[in-house]
Amino acid sequence: MSSTPVVRPGERVPARLLPSSRPVLSPVTRGKFGRVAVVYALLWSGGLLVAATGNTVAGVAAMGLLLPGGGHLASGHIAHAAMALAAFGLAVLVWWMIGAVIAPIAVWLAFLLEAAMTHSHSHLSITWIAITAGLVPCIVVVAFAVHLLRHRHQVVVARRVNTELAHVTFVQTAVPSTPEPSVGEATADDLAHLRFALDLALQPLSEFAGFDRRDQFREAALRYQLCVLGYALSMYRYTAAPAFAGYLAEAQEQSILKMGDKRVWGYWALENAWGRMSLGRDPVDNHDNVMLTGWQGAAVGMYESFGDNRFSRPGGLTYTWSDSQQYRHDFHDLAESIHRNMRRSAYTLFSCEPRWIYPVCNTFGVNTLVAHDRLHGTDFHADLSEPIARAYEQEFTRPDGKLIGVRNETLGLSWNIWASDGVSLPTTYWMNAFLPDQAHRAWWLTKRNSLEFDGERYRLPRTAANRCDVGNYSFGSDSFAHTFLSLTAREMGDDEIADNAFAYVDEKEDVERSAGVARYEGLSTQGNLYSLLSRFSRPAANRDLIGAGLPAHWLAGPRLAEAAYPDVLVARAVTDGRALDLVLYPGDGGVRTTVVVDQLRPHHRYAALGTLDATVEADRHGRARVDLDIEGRTVVRMEPTS
Numbered sequence: 001m002s003s004t005p006v007v008r009p010g011e012r013v014p015a016r017l018l019p020s021s022r023p024v025l026s027p028v029t030r031g032k033f034g035r036v037a038v039v040y041a042l043l044w045s046g047g048l049l050v051a052a053t054g055n056t057v058a059g060v061a062a063m064g065l066l067l068p069g070g071g072h073l074a075s076g077h078i079a080h081a082a083m084a085l086a087a088f089g090l091a092v093l094v095w096w097m098i099g100a101v102i103a104p105i106a107v108w109l110a111f112l113l114e115a116a117m118t119h120s121h122s123h124l125s126i127t128w129i130a131i132t133a134g135l136v137p138c139i140v141v142v143a144f145a146v147h148l149l150r151h152r153h154q155v156v157v158a159r160r161v162n163t164e165l166a167h168v169t170f171v172q173t174a175v176p177s178t179p180e181p182s183v184g185e186a187t188a189d190d191l192a193h194l195r196f197a198l199d200l201a202l203q204p205l206s207e208f209a210g211f212d213r214r215d216q217f218r219e220a221a222l223r224y225q226l227c228v229l230g231y232a233l234s235m236y237r238y239t240a241a242p243a244f245a246g247y248l249a250e251a252q253e254q255s256i257l258k259m260g261d262k263r264v265w266g267y268w269a270l271e272n273a274w275g276r277m278s279l280g281r282d283p284v285d286n287h288d289n290v291m292l293t294g295w296q297g298a299a300v301g302m303y304e305s306f307g308d309n310r311f312s313r314p315g316g317l318t319y320t321w322s323d324s325q326q327y328r329h330d331f332h333d334l335a336e337s338i339h340r341n342m343r344r345s346a347y348t349l350f351s352c353e354p355r356w357i358y359p360v361c362n363t364f365g366v367n368t369l370v371a372h373d374r375l376h377g378t379d380f381h382a383d384l385s386e387p388i389a390r391a392y393e394q395e396f397t398r399p400d401g402k403l404i405g406v407r408n409e410t411l412g413l414s415w416n417i418w419a420s421d422g423v424s425l426p427t428t429y430w431m432n433a434f435l436p437d438q439a440h441r442a443w444w445l446t447k448r449n450s451l452e453f454d455g456e457r458y459r460l461p462r463t464a465a466n467r468c469d470v471g472n473y474s475f476g477s478d479s480f481a482h483t484f485l486s487l488t489a490r491e492m493g494d495d496e497i498a499d500n501a502f503a504y505v506d507e508k509e510d511v512e513r514s515a516g517v518a519r520y521e522g523l524s525t526q527g528n529l530y531s532l533l534s535r536f537s538r539p540a541a542n543r544d545l546i547g548a549g550l551p552a553h554w555l556a557g558p559r560l561a562e563a564a565y566p567d568v569l570v571a572r573a574v575t576d577g578r579a580l581d582l583v584l585y586p587g588d589g590g591v592r593t594t595v596v597v598d599q600l601r602p603h604h605r606y607a608a609l610g611t612l613d614a615t616v617e618a619d620r621h622g623r624a625r626v627d628l629d630i631e632g633r634t635v636v637r638m639e640p641t642s
Helices: 027-051 056-066 070-074 078-098 102-118 126-165 188-202 222-239 246-260 267-276 290-304 331-344 359-376 380-395 421-431 436-449 479-491 495-508 525-535 541-547 552-556
Strands: 012-014 169-171 317-322 325-329 511-514 517-520 559-562 568-575 580-586 591-598 605-609 615-617 624-630 634-640
Touching: 027 056, 027 126, 027 380, 056 070, 056 102, 056 126, 070 078, 070 102, 070 126, 078 102, 078 267, 102 267, 126 436, 188 222, 188 246, 188 517, 188 525, 188 568, 222 246, 222 290, 222 525, 222 541, 246 290, 246 317, 246 559, 290 331, 290 359, 290 541, 317 331, 331 359, 331 380, 359 380, 359 421, 359 541, 380 436, 421 436, 421 479, 436 479, 479 495, 479 525, 479 541, 495 525, 517 525, 552 568, 559 568, 559 580, 568 591, 580 624, 615 624, 624 634
Parallel strands: none
Antiparallel strands: 012 169, 317 325, 511 517, 559 591, 568 580, 580 634, 591 624, 605 615, 605 634
């Protein structure tokens, strides 16, 4: 009897190969296609029967059921039929963009009624009836033939890829990847860029100065900017200042609380109405909306990892519609909603916009489950780990390993245009926290298929998708894509590529500086925030923060509890459980200030290096006020005197 060998963290393991055999249609998608085919076959048969009765108006209407503009086509009005098909195609695009399933339905029915009621149809041509009835089946046959050829080509590519992958190994990382995570030190320039995020977060809750305002349905929406703001602040706190609360914790809180503003989440009332035909406005208790529950849930999970569970208390996450109507939720509700919707979905992954499933958005949902399980002892992710892995491998990955970026929940259809590097890179980054084997393979494929080295820089293909800043929909610059290249490379442990890609963005983009605050002028707000996430990241940092959280002595040891912003900027703050080490910078020139340190031993004396007093004593609450002068880089250390 043989047993599976135990692989220890730090050992090299073989890369995950692509599945050796793949059906032409994946299992769930095949079932969706089958049901759609049965429904259409019934419509098709009924339409022909009605057309054969000789009733012209009824026949035109019946032909209109077979395809948009079918009534026009069956009666020989080719131009009108072409207009109907074009309008229907535009309506499908609207459906995809904002979840309005009502749009293609309304267009289809409008042209059906218009053909049946407003045109003079003396007779239906047998020839045009045959053409109308045969058009959709012919399109389906041609589309399937094209898919079959592409599938066979992708299978051949997969075999070649597997031949190479068979010789590739990755380092098996533990969670956390190291017992004592490294804590770096931010530079003065890092802190200037960080102030851009702090200023966004610390403004009054009702204000959104500095945020891009384009729309609230797609990638530039406020909710995404707020969530990435939270991720960036959490990553800075984790890798540079885990022993700092103060205005940093307040900024994290504010980025989460702002999500309750109707201007951020109110889009859902519209999407639920025109996508699910439901008047329910609740952004959490519904069948979709992982683009809010998952994205915000990951931000909350990161925040709670620093020891504050305020968002898990009843009403901790409240979404305000009006003075008289609020939807009171908490972190548990987010996780339960995600878990419930994943169990309900045949694909396991579930919709953002109603009926459109994006695997990238679902990575945030899974990260929410992982963090909630760790923080609250639930088993949401454990319950779904196998179906989630199967969904990503079978339903949302092509045979050649390329990500399928979006799939329709009802029809099973997918859009190949939604599988660019701008989608695969963030999917890889967030997937590393729960499917590291698939993430490492995806990263290897990105390097194999997309990444080029021109002798100086690693570059992504100059496609339209890679030259779009999705934070404001501007085209021309590839800095947004290379920001994500840097972030993903760092998470996956490719520091050389990460440094190179970040340097490319840093050199290419002009930096706007004002009153000590720095931002990349050519990047959107979201792009600047992602650049901060990359700036403060390290290998497996997201995997560690989501899956393991902070070491216990980081949470229990002394910490910087209060400091004036922007007078005091924190480049480093770390504790070993007994002592506190700080590196501080002045916000604008030298400053004499007082900071507060808490989580000290009550009534104990601490030696203080770099402060005005050589020793300080904690009060009965374990807090101490510390006076100091900050002139340039200032090092402070506090440790018990005995």
